Amino acid sequence: MTGYVVRRLFQMALALLGVSVIVFALIHLVPGDPVRIALGTRFDPDIYEALRARAGLDRPIVVQYFAWLGSAVTGDLGVSFRSGQPVAGLLLERLPATVTLAFSALFVALAVSIPLGIVSAVRSGSKLDYLSTATSQIAVSVPDFWAGIMYILLFSLVLSWLPPSGYVSFLESPVEWLRHLALPALTIGLISGSIIFRFVRSAVLEALNQDYTRTARAKGLSERQVIWRHVMPNAWIPIVTVVGLQLGFLLSGVIIVEVIFAWPGIGRLALLAVQDRDFTVLQGAVLLIAFMFLVINLLVDLLYGYLDPRVRYD
Amino acid sequence: MTPGIDQGVGDAGEPIAEHRSRARATVDTVLRNRLAVAGLIVLALLVLAAILGPTIAPYDINDINVADRLTGPSTAHWFGTDELGRDVFSRVLIGARVSLLVGFIAVGIALIVGVPIGLVSGFYGGAADSWLMRMMDILFALPAILLAIAILAVLGPGIVNAMIAIGIVYTPIFARITRGSVLTIKESVFVRAARSLGATDGRILRTHILPNVTAPITVQASLSLAFAILAEAALSFLGLGVQPPAPAWGRMLSEGRGFFEQAPWMAIFPGVAIVITVMAFNFVGDGLRDALDPQQRSVIESRGAE
Numbered sequence: 001m002t003g004y005v006v007r008r009l010f011q012m013a014l015a016l017l018g019v020s021v022i023v024f025a026l027i028h029l030v031p032g033d034p035v036r037i038a039l040g041t042r043f044d045p046d047i048y049e050a051l052r053a054r055a056g057l058d059r060p061i062v063v064q065y066f067a068w069l070g071s072a073v074t075g076d077l078g079v080s081f082r083s084g085q086p087v088a089g090l091l092l093e094r095l096p097a098t099v100t101l102a103f104s105a106l107f108v109a110l111a112v113s114i115p116l117g118i119v120s121a122v123r124s125g126s127k128l129d130y131l132s133t134a135t136s137q138i139a140v141s142v143p144d145f146w147a148g149i150m151y152i153l154l155f156s157l158v159l160s161w162l163p164p165s166g167y168v169s170f171l172e173s174p175v176e177w178l179r180h181l182a183l184p185a186l187t188i189g190l191i192s193g194s195i196i197f198r199f200v201r202s203a204v205l206e207a208l209n210q211d212y213t214r215t216a217r218a219k220g221l222s223e224r225q226v227i228w229r230h231v232m233p234n235a236w237i238p239i240v241t242v243v244g245l246q247l248g249f250l251l252s253g254v255i256i257v258e259v260i261f262a263w264p265g266i267g268r269l270a271l272l273a274v275q276d277r278d279f280t281v282l283q284g285a286v287l288l289i290a291f292m293f294l295v296i297n298l299l300v301d302l303l304y305g306y307l308d309p310r311v312r313y314d
Numbered sequence: 315m316t317p318g319i320d321q322g323v324g325d326a327g328e329p330i331a332e333h334r335s336r337a338r339a340t341v342d343t344v345l346r347n348r349l350a351v352a353g354l355i356v357l358a359l360l361v362l363a364a365i366l367g368p369t370i371a372p373y374d375i376n377d378i379n380v381a382d383r384l385t386g387p388s389t390a391h392w393f394g395t396d397e398l399g400r401d402v403f404s405r406v407l408i409g410a411r412v413s414l415l416v417g418f419i420a421v422g423i424a425l426i427v428g429v430p431i432g433l434v435s436g437f438y439g440g441a442a443d444s445w446l447m448r449m450m451d452i453l454f455a456l457p458a459i460l461l462a463i464a465i466l467a468v469l470g471p472g473i474v475n476a477m478i479a480i481g482i483v484y485t486p487i488f489a490r491i492t493r494g495s496v497l498t499i500k501e502s503v504f505v506r507a508a509r510s511l512g513a514t515d516g517r518i519l520r521t522h523i524l525p526n527v528t529a530p531i532t533v534q535a536s537l538s539l540a541f542a543i544l545a546e547a548a549l550s551f552l553g554l555g556v557q558p559p560a561p562a563w564g565r566m567l568s569e570g571r572g573f574f575e576q577a578p579w580m581a582i583f584p585g586v587a588i589v590i591t592v593m594a595f596n597f598v599g600d601g602l603r604d605a606l607d608p609q610q611r612s613v614i615e616s617r618g619a620e
Contacts, residue, residue: 018452026468141592143544145551146567146585153578252457256548260571270460271552274467286464290455 008301012294019290020072023283024065068283077284082276087284091266095288097167098265101188102247102254104181108189109196109246114239117200122227124205132197139194144253148187148260155183165262184261188253192246199242203235210234236307244300248293343605350601356594364411371404375561384577394579396569402580405561406587412562413591416477416546416555417539423481424488425535431485432492433519433527437500447493450486458483458541459548466554473562476555480545484538491534495527529606536602540595547588563588 052058056067068078077087120129156164162183168176207213208231216230255267262268270285272278344350363370372392379399387394393402431450435443453461462479469475499505500523508522549555550564558565563584570580 014448015452015455018448019455022452023464026464137596138589138593141540141589141596143547143551143564143585143588143592145548145564146581146588149567149571149574149581150585153574153581157575157578248457252459255457255459255463256552259552267460271463274463274554277467279467282464282467286456286460289457289460293457294455 005302008298012298015294016287016291020069020287021065023286023290024068028061028064028279072287077287078280080278080281082273082278082281087280090269090281091284091288094264094266094269097263098254098258098267100170100181101184101258101263101265102250104185105188105192105250105253106243106247108185109193109250110243112190112193113196113200117197118204118227118232120197121201121204121208124201129201133201136194136197139191142191144187144191145256145260147191148184148257151183151187152260165260167262167264180261184257184263187257187260188250192250192253195249196239196242196246200235200239203238204231207231207234233307237304240300240303240307244297244303247296247300251289251293340602340605344598344601347601347604349597353594353597353601356590357598360410360414360591360594363407364414367408367411371401371407373401373404375405375408376400376559377404384573386577387579393583394577396566396577396580397573402566402583405566406563406583409561409563409566409584409587410591412473412550412556412560413543413546413588416473416480417542417595419477420480420542420546421484421535421538423478424484424538425531427481428485428488429492429531431489432494433496433523435489436493436496437515437519437523443493446489450489453482453486459545462545462549463552463554466549471554471557473556473560476546476549479549480542483545484542487534487538488531491530492527495530496523499523499526533599533603533606536595536599540592540599543588543592543595 049058056064059067071078075088077091079086080090083090116132120126120132123129152164155162163180164183166180168180170177212234213226213230216226221229254265255270257263258265258267259271266285266288270282270289273281273285344354368374377400379395381399382391382395383397383399385391385395385399391401391403393406396402396405431446435446456464462476462483465479465482466475469478505518505522508518513522546555546562547564547567550562551568553565553568556562556565566584567581570577570582570584573580
């Protein structure tokens, strides 16, 4: 087990290194000189050269990469070309908003998909099953940003129940925090939930058709016991896989939904950085999101061992 | 799928009669699936709209008529008008062009790059395989939309660059699926037979392996079209895809946001168009999967990998 974790951590570091090369290479090919853009109309050749030297842009690209990587591992991701603030600070400032949104969306997704998926499978062919399967089929085809806009239209503009955008910290006002969180979390959570729903349903259906389930029924267990003691323990494994994959999708969704709801997270920061050609910020944001993604994948793999005693890590 | 042993053993290439009957069986299975047929009909209409667009649209897409700005749906303007008095219905109709074009070309790029990578990786194994697959894993380690945004940050916004960005994002999926299928096929009897008859690697790949891995690739391609269209819409929505004044559904949505209270139809109809298109591709993809390759991951799971 320890050997496996060490090996996976090593692989993760390698993947992250690969991501860093790609991100660095990509962003240094960006057309347009960030220093020139940052200076704008106040252009002065002396200041320009000084700024370029300060950012290390006058050195060879390979040297720049290793310098950047060397500082990155110590948590120094450089300075924003636009605002002059440290990138790591900008990211840390926005991390809680993004993490809050991602986990709330996951909570919505699981709260909808797991109970509905189990009930739909147990009563497969029922009206409820038919209705939820059809709804999930439609929901998979809905772009998250459009769903967000439609929720704002309905819940903010027509019904005036919830604020259309913005963020309030939990410490400031828990009620307002929840009111602002509701629509973005629903936007991502319901689409993600409809995807997870179909997997829960098919995983439970498959476990219901196994011999051990028939045996459990034959020996006279109640339906409740059959489902919770025999069906679900076997259905969890494929479900965890999908939830793990969904977290990646969730992170993608968060980027766009943050823009729609003016949510002060990392996705919105990354997009603003694209517009401003503030590539140190973009580098940092992409690297951080890739890092979170890889950590999630590792955690999902480790969770298998806990859920399925047959999985051996060696 | 028929057992591989009776295909191409005599090195005569793909037996033509059987190939045709298999294609026939696939078509029949797809046509029995009502959702897939509905999807095909919708797609046919969309392609028609994309081709005939300007001739059947009631107004020119850039017909500015400020007197009629922000009017609701009516018999004159079915989907209402936008902030410049342009007809939303005509723009949605023509918007099908961008969506389908970007979708098909982006998936085409992913196919052209991903399938050869998967073929080489699976067939030769070894160092080439591990290097190529590690590279694909790295691309996979980034959320799809973020990777596309980063690529567009480099290339600059625009429709061609959006196609390239989406194509790169979906390349690893095709490489992985192709590689997986090649790994199972290359051990089959007919491949070993061809090899013992002295067939070259290129010939084995072309005439024995490629025809046998097309089923999962076809299914993945049709499902990827749905995601490519969603991705294009998202990028255009963010202002990184199609540039104005060309109408693209994603772009129309983002413009519509500014006139939310006065003209909700500006944001509603382009969104409905996206949902219907994506749903049609998903239905066709699911139907193809059931017909060609029941074991393959469903539409849902591939979206999960976004």
